[in-house]
Structure formats: structure tokens, C-alpha cells
Amino acid sequence: MKLKSLVVFVVVLLIGGCASSQKSEKSFDSQLYDGKPVETLMMTDPPKTEKEAIERGDAAIRDNNQDLALFEYIRSLEFKEGKFKDKTLYTIGRIHQSRNNYPLAEKAYFLALKANPDNVAVLQQIGSNFSKQGDTKQGAIYFIRAINADQLRLQSREKLERKELNQERIQALKSDEQSPVLAYMGLGIISDLDGKHEDAQTFFKKALNIKPxxxxxxxxxxxxxxxxxxxxxxxxxxxxxxxxxxxxxxxxxxxxxxxxxxxxxxxxLNTFKRHMKDYEALNNVGYFLILQGKAEEAVSYLQQAIDKKPSYYPLANENLERALAEIKMNATEKKKTR
CATH class of the missing domain: 1.25.40.10 (Tetratricopeptide repeat domain)
Structure with a gap:
């Protein structure tokens, strides 16, 4: 009877141990993970603090082990009283972005903003990503949020508004070496695209003050x-x-x-020749002369480009045809106006 009870007790312990192990494995939140099986990474005891987990992730990055780094950084998020969640989520996002996993990168960035809506690095990164995708409207919104968050950090009362951008307000913004240079540059590029070149130049100058x-x-x-x-x-x-x-x-x-x-x-022409073949430089000059409305001047450069190239040069031939067509069209229009 005692032997039977002992066997039952051992079985219960084993079952309890398995359940405990399964519970430990399930505690890892894999929604931000895309590496090798996590079972292969559970070689050490779980971290006791958020700081310990982050330090393990940093060490894995130094060893160029991104899967382990992700694993440890994600484990650091399990600590409810964690102080570095937004920064860690930003790091997780950067790792995913370096691996071209943009959906997970975006997910990490927006979770970071949920933890800290004024994280400057996250805001400007989201702005950059939107802008690269062609959504400059959303890009500008996040760039402005990044700069405004930076003004809070610098204890400045200045604030940017998308509808009220002007040179005076841009110049009044405070900045230091930690300010979001990417956000200033991004707004400069967007202003240029909108034809607001003076605003763009003011943004670029602010950015150059940060990164000369x-x-x-x-x-x-x-x-x-x-x-x-x-x-x-x-x-x-x-x-x-x-x-x-x-x-x-x-x-x-x-x-x-x-x-x-x-x-x-x-x-x-001589400037173009500094980094390309003679015939390419001649073709470039001809092409840009066409864009400037100087088709007649372009013809000689394009013909020289064709002559310089031993084999067929389709690009120069196409540009020459375009120049001749424009000359013909201009001549026709002149006749009509007489």
C-alpha cells in the first residue's frame, strides 16, 4: 500500500513538473518574435529583473545574435513595473526593420508609443517610415510630434502646427545634439515637395545645427x-x-x-565626366538641356554621345529623337502664330 502511494506521489510530481514547464514556456509572448524556436534559447534561468533581461539582450547584440537579443528584450517586457518598455520596444522595432520585417517593426513602434507617447526616437522613425512609403502627410504628422516632444524635453514652450508652419516658428524651436535631426530633415524634404522652399531651407539649417x-x-x-x-x-x-x-x-x-x-x-559637361564615361556625360547634358527647353542646343551633345559610343546607345538615340520632335513641334507652333 505504501509503495502504491509512493508511485502515485511520484507521478503527480512529474505531471506537476511538466505543467510548470509548459506554463513557463507559454509565458513568453511571441507576438514580436520571428527567430528560431524559442526552446533552443531557453538555456539559462529566466531573468530576475527588467535590467538583467535588457543587459542579456545587449550582450546578444554585441555577439551578433539577433534571435537571442529579441528573445531577451521581449522577456524584459514581462516585468509589469518596467521603466524601459518604450526604449526596449524601439530597439525591437529597429531589429525587425534591419531584417526587413516591416509589419513587426511597425507593431513594436506603436506599442512603444502606447508605453510613452513622447518617445522622440520612435516618433521620428515612424515619420520616416511613412514618408519612405510615399505617405508624406502621415510622415509630417509624426515628424512634428517628434519635434514637439523634443521641445518638452528641452522645456521649451514652442510648438509646431502643420497648418501654421512658417520660418519664424521653425527658427524659434530649441535644439541640441540629441534633437531629432531626421524629423527636421524629413520636414525639410516634405516642404520642398510642397514648393515651400524657404521653409525647407529653414528646417535644413536647424538640422545642420544639430549635425553640422x-x-x-x-x-x-x-x-x-x-x-x-x-x-x-x-x-x-x-x-x-x-x-x-x-x-x-x-x-x-x-x-x-x-x-x-x-x-x-x-x-x-566636365563635372559629369568626373564620374561617368564621355558619352554618358554628353547624353546627360543633352537630356537636361531638353528639360530646360533648349532642344536645339541639346542636339549636338546627343549626336556626340552617339558618335562616342562604339556600339548602339539607345538612351542617347531616344533623347535625340525627343529633341528633334520638340524642335519640329516648336517650328509648327511658330508658323501657326504668324
């Missing part, structure tokens, strides 16, 4: 000046970008466009 050595910002403000017709300022910013990165193709292209806009075709 940014090549991307110098290129953006240079292009903004180009679009607004201020070619000297455009040239100044673009040359500054080339000082930082002499072979940068975008900076070289922009400088060539500025020379073309100023009517210095030879300088534009």
Missing part, C-alpha cells in the same frame, strides 16, 4: 536652393558636400545641374 557634418543635409539644402532658383547658395552647399566626399555621385550630378542652370554647359 551631415553630407546628406548639405546635399538636401543645396538641392532646395537649386529648386528655388538661388544657384549661388546651391553651389556653395554642394561644394561643401564635395569637400567632405569628393567622389560623391549625387553631389557631382547636382553641381553639374547647377552649372547647366547658370548656362555654363562646358563646366556642366
Amino acid at each position: 557634418d551631415s553630407l546628406r543635409l548639405l546635399l538636401n539644402i543645396g538641392y532646395s536652393y537649386y529648386m528655388s532658383g538661388d544657384f549661388e547658395e546651391a553651389k556653395r552647399s554642394t561644394l561643401a558636400a564635395l569637400e567632405r566626399s569628393p567622389g560623391n555621385p549625387k553631389a557631382i550630378n547636382n553641381l553639374a545641374l547647377i552649372y547647366l542652370a547658370q548656362g555654363d554647359t562646358l563646366k556642366a
Whole structure:
């Protein structure tokens, strides 16, 4: 009888142990996880604190083990009194974004905002993601929220409103080295797209105050000046970008466009030649001359491009046909007006 009772007791213990193990495994919230099976990661005792879990995740990142990092960061979220949930969720989102898992990245970012609606890094990241997807309206909303949250951090009374953007309000914003440079730059790009070039340039200048050595910002403000017709300022910013990165193709292209806009075709051609073949440079000059309404001038450059290329050069031929068609159309219109 005693032996039978002992066997039953052992069986109960085993069943209880299995149930406990299953409960422990189920406690892991996998909604933000997309790595290898979690069973392979449960090699150590569960973390005792949020900080311990985050430190384990940081160590896994340093070891380039993203699956383990995700596992540990997600475990840190289980602590109800956690102080770093929004920052951890942002980190989780960044890991997913680096792996091109945008749905999970977005889910993590919005959970981070639920934990802290004023997380500047999260707000500007969401703004950037919307803008890259072509939704500049939503992008602007989150960029503005990021800047306003930053004003709270800096104890500033200034606040941006989408409908009341102007240079004075932008200039009045406080900033430091921690301010959301991506949000300022994003609003600059969106303002340029809206044709509000002076607002764009003010945003870019604010961003340059935060990050003076940014090549991307110098290129953006240079292009903004180009679009607004201020070619000297455009040239100044673009040359500054080339000082930082002499072979940068975008900076070289922009400088060539500025020379073309100023009517210095030879300088534009020589600038294009700094990073492309002769026939490509000649074709580019011809193409942009067409866009400027100078089809007759474009013809000689396009013909030279075709002559320089030993084999068939379809792009230059297409541009030449376009230039000749425009010349013919212009001639027809002139006859009609007589």
C-alpha cells in the first residue's frame, strides 16, 4: 500500500513538473518574435529583473545574435513595473526593420508609443517610415510630434502646427545634439515637395545645427536652393558636400545641374565626366538641356554621345529623337502664330 502511494506521489510530481514547464514556456509572448524556436534559447534561468533581461539582450547584440537579443528584450517586457518598455520596444522595432520585417517593426513602434507617447526616437522613425512609403502627410504628422516632444524635453514652450508652419516658428524651436535631426530633415524634404522652399531651407539649417557634418543635409539644402532658383547658395552647399566626399555621385550630378542652370554647359559637361564615361556625360547634358527647353542646343551633345559610343546607345538615340520632335513641334507652333 505504501509503495502504491509512493508511485502515485511520484507521478503527480512529474505531471506537476511538466505543467510548470509548459506554463513557463507559454509565458513568453511571441507576438514580436520571428527567430528560431524559442526552446533552443531557453538555456539559462529566466531573468530576475527588467535590467538583467535588457543587459542579456545587449550582450546578444554585441555577439551578433539577433534571435537571442529579441528573445531577451521581449522577456524584459514581462516585468509589469518596467521603466524601459518604450526604449526596449524601439530597439525591437529597429531589429525587425534591419531584417526587413516591416509589419513587426511597425507593431513594436506603436506599442512603444502606447508605453510613452513622447518617445522622440520612435516618433521620428515612424515619420520616416511613412514618408519612405510615399505617405508624406502621415510622415509630417509624426515628424512634428517628434519635434514637439523634443521641445518638452528641452522645456521649451514652442510648438509646431502643420497648418501654421512658417520660418519664424521653425527658427524659434530649441535644439541640441540629441534633437531629432531626421524629423527636421524629413520636414525639410516634405516642404520642398510642397514648393515651400524657404521653409525647407529653414528646417535644413536647424538640422545642420544639430549635425553640422551631415553630407546628406548639405546635399538636401543645396538641392532646395537649386529648386528655388538661388544657384549661388546651391553651389556653395554642394561644394561643401564635395569637400567632405569628393567622389560623391549625387553631389557631382547636382553641381553639374547647377552649372547647366547658370548656362555654363562646358563646366556642366566636365563635372559629369568626373564620374561617368564621355558619352554618358554628353547624353546627360543633352537630356537636361531638353528639360530646360533648349532642344536645339541639346542636339549636338546627343549626336556626340552617339558618335562616342562604339556600339548602339539607345538612351542617347531616344533623347535625340525627343529633341528633334520638340524642335519640329516648336517650328509648327511658330508658323501657326504668324
